[in-house]
Amino acid sequence: xxxxxxxxxxxxxxxxxxxxxxxxxxxxxxxxxxxxxxxxxxxxxxxxxxxxxxxxxxxxxxxxxxxxxxxxxxxxxxxxxxxxxxxxxxxxxxxxxxxxxxxxxxxxxxxxxxxxxxxxxxxxxxxxxxxxxxxxxxxxxxxxxxxxxxxxxxxxxxxxxxxxxxxxxxxxxxxxxxxxxxxxxxxxxxxxxxxxxxxxxxxxxxxxxxxxxxxxxxxxxxxxxxxxxxxxxxxxxxxxxxxxxxxxxxxxxxxxxxxxxxxxxxxxxxxxxxxxxxxxxxxxxxxxxxxxxxxxxxxxxxxxxxxxxxxxxxxxxxxxxxxxxxxxxxxxxxxxxxxxxxxxxxxxxxxxxxxxxxxxxxxxxxxxxxxxxxxxxxxxxxxxxxxxxxxxxxxxxxxxxxxxxxxxxxxxxxxxxxxxxxxxxxxxxxxxxxxxxxxxxxxxxxxxxxxxxxxxxxxxxxxxxxxxxxxxxxxxxxxxxxxxxxxxxxxxxxxxxxxxxxxxxxxxxxxxxxxxxxxxxxxxxxxxxxxxxxxxxxxxxxxxxxxxxxxxxxxxxxxxxxxxxxxxxxxxxxxxxxxxxxxxxxxx
Numbered sequence: 001x002x003x004x005x006x007x008x009x010x011x012x013x014x015x016x017x018x019x020x021x022x023x024x025x026x027x028x029x030x031x032x033x034x035x036x037x038x039x040x041x042x043x044x045x046x047x048x049x050x051x052x053x054x055x056x057x058x059x060x061x062x063x064x065x066x067x068x069x070x071x072x073x074x075x076x077x078x079x080x081x082x083x084x085x086x087x088x089x090x091x092x093x094x095x096x097x098x099x100x101x102x103x104x105x106x107x108x109x110x111x112x113x114x115x116x117x118x119x120x121x122x123x124x125x126x127x128x129x130x131x132x133x134x135x136x137x138x139x140x141x142x143x144x145x146x147x148x149x150x151x152x153x154x155x156x157x158x159x160x161x162x163x164x165x166x167x168x169x170x171x172x173x174x175x176x177x178x179x180x181x182x183x184x185x186x187x188x189x190x191x192x193x194x195x196x197x198x199x200x201x202x203x204x205x206x207x208x209x210x211x212x213x214x215x216x217x218x219x220x221x222x223x224x225x226x227x228x229x230x231x232x233x234x235x236x237x238x239x240x241x242x243x244x245x246x247x248x249x250x251x252x253x254x255x256x257x258x259x260x261x262x263x264x265x266x267x268x269x270x271x272x273x274x275x276x277x278x279x280x281x282x283x284x285x286x287x288x289x290x291x292x293x294x295x296x297x298x299x300x301x302x303x304x305x306x307x308x309x310x311x312x313x314x315x316x317x318x319x320x321x322x323x324x325x326x327x328x329x330x331x332x333x334x335x336x337x338x339x340x341x342x343x344x345x346x347x348x349x350x351x352x353x354x355x356x357x358x359x360x361x362x363x364x365x366x367x368x369x370x371x372x373x374x375x376x377x378x379x380x381x382x383x384x385x386x387x388x389x390x391x392x393x394x395x396x397x398x399x400x401x402x403x404x405x406x407x408x409x410x411x412x413x414x415x416x417x418x419x420x421x422x423x424x425x426x427x428x429x430x431x432x433x434x435x436x437x438x439x440x441x442x443x444x445x446x447x448x449x450x451x452x453x454x455x456x457x458x459x460x461x462x463x464x465x466x467x468x469x470x471x472x473x474x475x476x477x478x479x480x481x482x483x484x485x486x487x488x489x490x491x492x493x494x495x496x497x498x499x500x501x502x503x504x505x506x507x508x509x510x511x512x513x514x515x516x517x518x519x520x521x522x523x524x525x526x527x528x529x530x531x532x533x534x535x536x537x538x539x540x541x542x543x544x545x546x547x548x549x550x551x552x553x554x555x556x557x558x559x560x561x562x563x564x565x566x567x568x569x570x571x572x573x574x575x576x577x578x579x580x581x582x583x584x585x586x587x588x
Contacts, residue, residue, distance in 0.1 A: 026072040026292040028083070032241060034286015036064025036089030038126060038271065062125070064089030064284045072292060074140070081136040081147060087243070088129045089284050093270050095122040095164075115170050119193065122164035124270050128247070128282075129157040130204055144213050145237060151206040155247065158199030160269045166193035195267050204247040210288060212239025221381075235292040243284040305350040308375055308383070312345045312360055315386035320345025321362055324387070329357040329370075351375055360385045366440045390440040393460065393467065394433040397426045397448055400470040405431055408450035408471065412436075412460075415443045433466060447504070451511055454480060455504050474512060479520075479586040482543070490527070492538035494546060502543070505585070506550040516588040518558040519543050524577035525564045537561030543583055558588070 037060075070083015132153030138146045167190045215236040216224060227233045271280060312324040324341040332354050341347045352375075359370040365387040373383060397408035405428055412422040421444065424436055438444060438460075446469075449455035453471035460467070472480070482505065486495040494502070509515065521536030521543075540559040548554045569576035 023073065023075045024294060024296045026074070026235065026294050027069070028072050028081070028290050028292040029069050030085075030288055030290040031065070031067050032286050032288030033063070033065040034241075034284060035061050036284045036286075037061035037091040037282070038089075038128070038247070039091075039281040039283065060092040060094065061283070062090030062092055064286070066284070066288070068134070070134070077139045077141060079136075079138050079140055079145070079147065081138075081149075082134060085132045085134055085151065085153075086129065087132055087151075087153075087284065088127070089282065090125065090127045092126070093124045095119070095124075095270065115168065118167045118169070120165040120167060122162060122193075124160050124162045126160045126199060126269070126271065127158070128155060128199065128201060130155045130201075130247075132204070132206065134208060136208065136210075140214065142214070143217055144211070145239075146209070146211045147239075148209040151204075151208050151243065151245070153204055153206075155199075155201035155204060158201045159196065160199055160271075161196040162194060162267060162270075164193045166191055197269060199269050200272060201247050204245050204282070206243045206245030206282070208241065208243045210239040210241035212237050212288070221376075225376075233294045235294060237290050237292075239288045239290070241284075241286060241288045243282070245282040247280065247282050305352050306375065308347075308349055308351050308356070308373070309381070310339075310341070310347040310358065310360075310383045310385065312341045312347075312362075312385045312387060315388045321365070321387060324360050324362045324385075327359040327361070329359070331355040331357065358383065358385075360387060362387060364390055364437070366390055390437055392435045392437045393465065394435050395424075395426075395467045395469065396431075396433050397450065397469045397471065399453075400472045403470075404428070406450050406453065406471065408448055408453070408469070410469075411447045411449075412438065412444045413447070415445055447507075449507060449511060455508050455511075457500070457504065474515060474587055476587050479584050482583045482585060485543070485583050487539055487542075490535065492535065492542045494542050502546045502550070505543075505547050506552060509547065509552045509556065516556045516558070517585045518560060518588055520559070520584045520586065521561045522566060522568075522580060522582045522584070523564050524580040525567070525571040526577065529563060533561055533563035535561075536563045539583055 064087070066085055066087045068083050068085030070081060070085075073080045130153050132151040134149065134151040136147040136149035138148060215238060216227070308328070310326055312321045312326070313319060314321055320341075320343075322341060322343045322345055324345065326339045326341065326347050328337045328339055328349075328351070329335070330337075330351070337349075339347050339349055354375055356373045356375055357370045358373055360368055366389070368385060368387060371383065371385075395410070397406055397410070398404060399406050405426065407428045408426050410424045410426070411420055412424070413419065414421040421442070422436060422438065424434065426434055444460045446458050446460060447455060448458065448469040448471060450471055452474050454474060456469065456471060458467070458469060472478075482501055484501045485498045487493060488495060509517070519540045521538070521540035523532040523536050525532070537560070540561055544554070544557045544559050547557065564571075564580070567576075567580045568582070569579040571577050571580060
């Protein structure tokens, strides 16, 4: 089963290499450093031959590193990596012996004497160097990657060094008192002990894994542009790695920790003693940097177009504007693509490198001026649009005399179309301004009317302004000028541009059903007094006729003409004469 899987994997790799559509090849160089160690389990009592008592051990790690060169094959996101690697790591063991001794009667002056050798605070440092063949597989993405596999190899160097204290004592069994037997009666020597030698490691198999980031996306746009122009581009990555292995030692069955020959003490490595095991665990954890030289570029399909990244937010709140429409105009193809921002206000799309014009639009927000974009590398340079909400008109309607709010109706007419676009109302209780959002870019005229008040018209120049509409209350005996009322020169014919004012008069009479009015015509002083008198009377009758035709009873309207007798300005200037040519109405 395992054999079939390996064959299938090999065939897949071979076929993908031959296909040459998405694959490319790299030479990689790497180095790393970190924490290392070898872990062996020593017994806690009754050690090797010739030693009695108990002892404890502690493992202390050391430093390690690795250097390597290899080959990496990529197919789309898949990676296969191999090469040659040199690993160097160190470790330390510490032993505490309570009462280790060796019997030796030979060579002593008296056969009853026994010499004892005790090791105190014994520690051993090991250094191991290995040549390894890694076989790793994994995947790479835009910002990160991972690899996992095995490393097999052989130990090419290994050494150890021991340090501790050696204490030598003698006991004599021929003492006069039997109770003295086996007492340490002679303290012969206490000295520092040190020894060194070679470790005999052999084959090693290690599980290995690394996870890291691809550094190229984080480098400057200029560097990436120049790098892609090279015949052999560089790729760089940084990772955390771990190696966990089972190094095999060449250990004979008769290896002991210490050999005693008369006064000479010789020892072997703790790992290779009878206390150790021929198989132990090695650990190397650290940080690894890899530089890769790309030998070939992917064949077949062209690389994906670079991404265009757009973010749309509210200029006042900073909140994302989901659903914003973005028109993307390509200057080369002369075509426009319509895109929509997602729920977080982002639009991420791939487009060929070139010049584009972006125009965002959204209901309730002021249209923005188009932005010209030079679209090049896929470095995710975000284009941010901060859209301003359409302005809101704040308004109040008050009594012109008292300043108190009144209940009124407002009718907003779009000047461009002449049609009513919005209606609104106010009440006499609310003192705060009412708010209405109108369509940005349109111009409006508002007609404000209320029972027992004279209606009035206002032009809205700024949609974001605060407007106060003051209406004049209807008062008996008060006279008002009918604004924007136009006649043909020296005639009683009312011109079409007066329709709005006539409609306002009609609405006023309709809303105030008990009101009676007198319409009075006035002229300037140009011409004879008799002709001006006739002209003023005729114009007043024309206004009455227009209002009656709209549905108001003729019994509610009186007319009269004053000619040139009651000027309100000088007749010596054109401006003054224009003011004198007027039609008024008085509340009866």
